[in-house]
Amino acid sequence: MAATLTVFYAFGGLTGILAIIGASSAGRGREALAGLVLAAFVAAAVMSRWGARWPRPAFHVVVAAGTTLIASAAVLSPDTATAMVYGAMMSFIAVDAFFFFRTTAAFLHMAGAVSAISAALQIRGDVPVFTALAVDAVIVALGVATRGLVLLASRATRDPLTGLTNRRGFDSALEELMAAATRTGLPLTAVLLDLDHFKQINDTDGHQAGDRVLRRVADVWRQALPADAVFARHGGDEFALLLPGTTGDQALDMVRRVTAEHADIGMSCGVAEHQIGDSAAQLMRRADSALYTAKAAGRGRAELDAGESSELVRDLAAALAAGEVFVHVQPVVDVASGRMIGVEALARWTHPVLGPVSPERFVALAEQNGLIAALGEHVLRTAVTQLTPLRLAVGGSLGLGINVSGRELCDPAYPQRVTAVLAESGWPASDVVLEVTESLLEAQSSAAVAALQVLRAAGLRVAIDDFGTGYSSLSRLDTLPVDILKFDSSFIATVAESPRRAQMLESIVGMARALGLSVVAEGVETSAQDEVLKRVGCTYAQGYLYGRPAPARELAAPWGRAHAAVAD
Known part of the structure; x- marks a missing residue:
């Protein structure tokens, strides 16, 4: 979200500069437009630096601010052609909204964008109503087309049984979140969750009973997890979880709390916190090692990978070699x-x-x-x-x-x-x-x-x-x-x-x-x-x-x- 909005705000500022240069010299409002362009560039810089740390709801504010900025630029444009350029830029809002947000929120943002640009063009008084409606039609078309492409793409990254992210989508999210964690220094924790004795359920009660259990796990955890968590069906009866901004100890507490609240769903869980130098494969390998430990200790448990101190591991190996244990x-x-x-x-x-x-x-x-x-x-x-x-x-x-x-x-x-x-x-x-x-x-x-x-x-x-x-x-x-x-x-x-x-x-x-x-x-x-x-x-x-x-x-x-x- 932060990266995409950074690009849109930056190109919005660049488009504004070109529009100002090409505007009629006799028109007014060029100074005000320059101020809005500067605001767009500042917003792009802020999002590039800190946007990855923001919670998801913050981006609703950013998109709404973009709507206000573009509508204001259309009103202040020195001539009709420049105003129409800014009107076309409102399509950025539709693309953002339908790309990032759920359908209801996306339609609300698009409705706000269409209403704002229509009002701005009519306030000017030099844009015919049907011309403004034509701009609105373009914005709506781009929004609807974006939603269709998003839904089509999501099928490739969604598990059809549970509606969760699938292995492919999880791997993509893992790479992005690890890059963000490396850039920002914020913690990231991965969790692998495995249903205990799932084969017995399938063998005894049938695969439909097994499917019901998988769907229930998806529903229970989806409701219990924070909004920025990535919860995926990793394959078979194994699930995977990414918790950005969460330490390993915090994730362990969360996992144990959720499993305790639903004790009838037997699960073994392995938790590992991302560490400097970890690749995606290494992080998941440590989570898998913790999962193995949980299973070996008796299942129905959650264990934290102790790789928080590679130096401590070396010290333990040296102590064993020296007979100091x-x-x-x-x-x-x-x-x-x-x-x-x-x-x-x-x-x-x-x-x-x-x-x-x-x-x-x-x-x-x-x-x-x-x-x-x-x-x-x-x-x-x-x-x-x-x-x-x-x-x-x-x-x-x-x-x-x-x-x-x-x-x-x-x-x-x-x-x-x-x-x-x-x-x-x-x-x-x-x-x-x-x-x-x-x-x-x-x-x-x-x-x-x-x-x-x-x-x-x-x-x-x-x-x-x-x-x-x-x-x-x-x-x-x-x-x-x-x-x-x-x-x-x-x-x-x-x-x-x-x-x-x-x-x-x-x-x-x-x-x-x-x-x-x-x-x-x-x-x-x-x-x-x-x-x-x-x-x-x-x-x-x-x-x-x-x-x-x-x-x-x-x-x-x-x-x-x-x-x-x-x-x-």
Whole structure:
């Protein structure tokens, strides 16, 4: 809009100059026309510099101002011929209106332009009525023809099912918005949205049901998004979104809010903010990477690409190479005796400038920048090396919990990496527990489940971490490759104050025992919670009550002299 109006205003000014030069020297108003010409050039310069930042409604004002400028020039023209030149220029308004605005607004602008130029020519008194009507006819014809061409062109960039922009139109908009973002420095964020289990809808209810879902997604998001957003059907059950003037964090909040308001429409979303040097392909690749992370984490989620700091990624890679990502461990105890039976290994990284970096942040960086395999192997290798003396001190058996990401499990080489590290260290496979989130297993990734089955066959055990935060695990516990349930801390937090929660916990513990599953309660912080766990028969627990995450060497003292042999 800004670029087109800049051209029209600039050429309007140039046309004005030519008209003044060619006007009768005896006519009046040449000075006033010169002022209007100067105004047109100033307007063109302003739009060229700042127009790309303006919201869409601002262009209604710009087009209306053009109508006023042209009508004023026609009235002030020194002779009839010059007035007719300005009358013809009103066709710029019709083209602008029908090119930029919806049909109703475009007709209103054209009606205003026709009325203004008709009135201006009649005020002069030297233009016959039918001549003025002829000018009006030309303006209307150009407007209607422009609308027809716009509609014809839009069919090539519109999805016929949803009425949204299609892939071709999205790619065109992406190039334009990226150029604008580079020029203005304003943020731009891209989002990829994918319907969860859409194939199941088509297979179960038919393609017409699938089409209804796609149309509903289009309607819901169209109403929720700002006016300057570009929302497109990217192909199949995937949608794409461009949010100019919006940061990645703001876009993530918006996407999560909209998906939460329509929870019956299951969607996974990947968000990426444009960064200096990004090409269109790189931006969408980062959004796709975030979408993959959302799916691998359990679907029904929105994730932000962590590429906001390529320097931080380099620092993380250097820290991994230098062994500066450390491993802390937190005790897991037998509830009945209070004896430590295992630990959970937790990665910790302190940046030399930023200080401690949260695991959520640097693990996401690793997942999205090809470092997760190195990080996972480093944590496992460091843990088994540092904990071997403690394992021997407690009798040769010590459970070791290792958190595993969806991207690791989907790596065909992951099972081989794990078994190779265990073989080198001599750590028993039966003492290793792979902790995966409930939502990841709910994602039903065939590659992830297959990897878990291979590792279980090698002797490792599998735990569902954060159990109790998902929705359908209870119905699938007999089919998933799982040995241990780890109750999420949010579930345990109120177990001492809520008899109903305690009863629920006792029921699930009994069910798990009947299925041959062990149960670990996470986030235990009070003696009252510990007493409830003993009463309901929960086998294992971990939390601040028993010990905070700490380096392996510091874990020995709280557990007595038998553990004092821990080495670096």
